[in-house]
Amino acid sequence: MFDVLSRGFKNATLALQGKAQLTEETLQPALREVRASLLQADVDLEVVKDFLARVKDRSLGAIVPIKVAGQSMRLTPQDWFVKACHDELVELMGPVDTSLDLDGNPAVILMVGLQGSGKTTTAGKLAKKLSSEGRKPLLVAADVYRPAAVDQLQVLGRKLGVPVFHVAGMPPVQLALQSVAHARNTGRDVVIVDTAGRLAIDETLMKEVADIKAATKPRNVLFVVDAMIGQDAVRTAKAFDERLDFTGFVLTKLDGDARGGAALSIKAVTGKPVKLLGQGEALDRLEEFRPEGLAQRILGMGDVVGLVQDFEKHVDQKQAETDAHKMLAGDFTYDDFVRQMNTIRRMGPLRDILSKMPLIGGMLDQIPEEALDDAELDRTMAIISSMTRQERTHPGVLDASRMQRIARGSGRELADVEGLHERFVQSRTMMKGLGSMMGDPRRMQQMMGGLGLPGLPSLPGFGGSAPSKPKMSVDDKIARRRKQREQKKARKRNR
Numbered sequence: 001m002f003d004v005l006s007r008g009f010k011n012a013t014l015a016l017q018g019k020a021q022l023t024e025e026t027l028q029p030a031l032r033e034v035r036a037s038l039l040q041a042d043v044d045l046e047v048v049k050d051f052l053a054r055v056k057d058r059s060l061g062a063i064v065p066i067k068v069a070g071q072s073m074r075l076t077p078q079d080w081f082v083k084a085c086h087d088e089l090v091e092l093m094g095p096v097d098t099s100l101d102l103d104g105n106p107a108v109i110l111m112v113g114l115q116g117s118g119k120t121t122t123a124g125k126l127a128k129k130l131s132s133e134g135r136k137p138l139l140v141a142a143d144v145y146r147p148a149a150v151d152q153l154q155v156l157g158r159k160l161g162v163p164v165f166h167v168a169g170m171p172p173v174q175l176a177l178q179s180v181a182h183a184r185n186t187g188r189d190v191v192i193v194d195t196a197g198r199l200a201i202d203e204t205l206m207k208e209v210a211d212i213k214a215a216t217k218p219r220n221v222l223f224v225v226d227a228m229i230g231q232d233a234v235r236t237a238k239a240f241d242e243r244l245d246f247t248g249f250v251l252t253k254l255d256g257d258a259r260g261g262a263a264l265s266i267k268a269v270t271g272k273p274v275k276l277l278g279q280g281e282a283l284d285r286l287e288e289f290r291p292e293g294l295a296q297r298i299l300g301m302g303d304v305v306g307l308v309q310d311f312e313k314h315v316d317q318k319q320a321e322t323d324a325h326k327m328l329a330g331d332f333t334y335d336d337f338v339r340q341m342n343t344i345r346r347m348g349p350l351r352d353i354l355s356k357m358p359l360i361g362g363m364l365d366q367i368p369e370e371a372l373d374d375a376e377l378d379r380t381m382a383i384i385s386s387m388t389r390q391e392r393t394h395p396g397v398l399d400a401s402r403m404q405r406i407a408r409g410s411g412r413e414l415a416d417v418e419g420l421h422e423r424f425v426q427s428r429t430m431m432k433g434l435g436s437m438m439g440d441p442r443r444m445q446q447m448m449g450g451l452g453l454p455g456l457p458s459l460p461g462f463g464g465s466a467p468s469k470p471k472m473s474v475d476d477k478i479a480r481r482r483k484q485r486e487q488k489k490a491r492k493r494n495r
Contacts (some may be wrong), residue, residue: 004037004040004041005037005038005041005261005264005298006297006298006299007037008033008034008036008037008038008040008041009033009034009037009082009085009298009299011033011037012029012030012031012033012034012037012081012085013030013078013081013082015029015030015033016029016030016076016077016078016081017078019077019078020077021077022059022060022077022080022081023060024060026077027056027059027060027081030081031052031055031056034052034055034085035048035052038051038052038261038264041261041264042261042265043261043264043265044234044261044265044268044269046269047092047264047265047268047269050268051088051089051092051264054088054091055081055084055085055088058084058087058088059080059081059084082299085299086295086296086299089264089291089294089295089298089299090291090292090295092264092267092268092291093264093267093274093289093291093294093295094267094291095273096273096289096290096291097248097273097275098273098275098276098288098289099275100219100220100275101219101220101247102130102135102189102190102219103219104219105184105189106138106180106183106184106188106189106190106191107189107190107191107219107220108180108190108191108193108216108217108218108219108220109126109190109191109192109193109218109219109220109221109222110193110195110209110212110213110216110218110220110221110222111123111126111192111193111194111195111222111224112195112209112221112222112223112224112240112244112246113197113223113224113225113240114197114225114226114229114236115146115196115197116197116226117197117224117225117226117252118224118226118252118253118278119143119194119195119197119224120143120149120152120153120156120194121156121252121278121281121283122222122224122250122252122276122278122286123139123153123156123192123194124139124153124156124157124159124160124162124283125278125283125284125285125286126192126276126286127139127156127157127160127162127192128160128162128283128284128286129286130190130192131160131161131162135189135190136187136188136189136190137162137188137189137190137191137192138162138163138164138165138179138182138183138186138188138190138191138192139153139156139157139162139163139164139165139192139194140164140165140166140175140176140179140191140192140193140194141153141154141164141165141166141194142172142175142176142179142193142194142195142196142212143172143194143195143196143197144171144172144175144196145196145205146196146197149194149196150166153166153194154166156283159283160283163186163188165178165179165182165183172195172196172208172212173208173211173212173215176193176195176212176215176216177215177216179191179193179216180216191216193212193216193218195208195209195212196208196209206240206243209244210243210244213244219247220247220248221244221245221246221247222246222247222248222249222250222275222276223237223240223241223244223246223248223249223250223272224249224250224252224278225237225249225250225251225252225266226252226253227251227252227253228253233265233266234265234266234269234270237249237266237269237270237272238269238270241270241272246272247272247275248272248273248274248275249266249267249270249272249273249274249275250274250275250276250277250278251266251274251276251277251278251289252277252278252279253278253279273289274289275288275289276288276289277289331428332428333392333393333394333395334384334387334391334392334393334395334424335392335393337384337424338381338384338392341377341380341381379410379412379416380420382410382411382412383406383407383410383412383416383417383420385410386405386406386409386410387406391406395421395424395425395428398421403417403418403421
């Protein structure tokens, strides 16, 4: 997601390396890198020109402070350039307005867009989101043209436990109108109408969706747009907006596009806000749009707020506390590992999760592709599934004979099983050492908070639940390091 943009901004900061100050001359190479990446990512040309002018003005028009928060901390020209880019990215995509008008009896949400943009899946995701907020949605299958469109929505409805309204043979406008009356009579307070998609701007179907809007009087008209179609997304959006005056966008398939330029262009060109972001097929992969988080991820700064929100939805805090203590005692098992793997998979693609982590998000291009391959998790799970209960709970019993049997059972090479077990044992040893160093797992959690990390799942290399305080002061960090040095000296004396 946004790989092209991230590389461009990274190259821009590298172009400023070693520069003593920001001037017209020193800025030019950096701005060229940004310009190239924006255009390659399919950002609208006029938006690119305006963005670069603003970044230049912001970079040159301010005095770089040499002290921050009372500490002697000199900011480099690179730091100031990154800040200028971040602020302008946020302004370009904002101001944020993710609200949906749910007043009415019932409130009506009209989903419109091109065929293949993900409208039906997004309708299901939105129904799940509203259900989790205490609403009672009704899905309406008004796409009577695409083969299996009605079946697809009905399957989603059954998964979610949300009713789907459809009458075979009824014209879409009448169908949508009757769905509103049906919702009112059955106590459903939100109606989500999935309209027919279009392969292109089609006058007949455009008139149909305009008639549906006139008949149902929706308070929300959401244009669902596939981020992978680049600048075409912006042109199509303008045509739909002229006809329907929609209230906002839902950007889909951001996880499948390395460019993502539509996310930067669409608000600037149309003036309509991005409401939601959809990623993947999972029905819980719909999140409110946050320009700050998106800007931070593009610049490789991570997105702690977004990461914490993901954790709150998927992590059991009590279980995470227990796992954290087991980890730092070096007692976690393969069963614990599997449980955390399943948590990670529910949160989304591994690359997407890591991109939200501070420090790590900016180094994804240095991590081998195979390490970020979600299919590798499947292969790992296959190996663990081939272990006996005793082997999963007492990893120490694994020997050469057992590993050969596990390799045969999982369809993997013996070296794969040996490599997994070696890394597992190393992780246990490392975490036990960290636990001994910190003395108390809660101290470890506080240290993670000081590093700007939320509580992470108890995978090898990560800690457990959310930290009790959001940030560790500079004095606390100095005191912690002094104590670590004293403990190290004491261990040497005891030897």
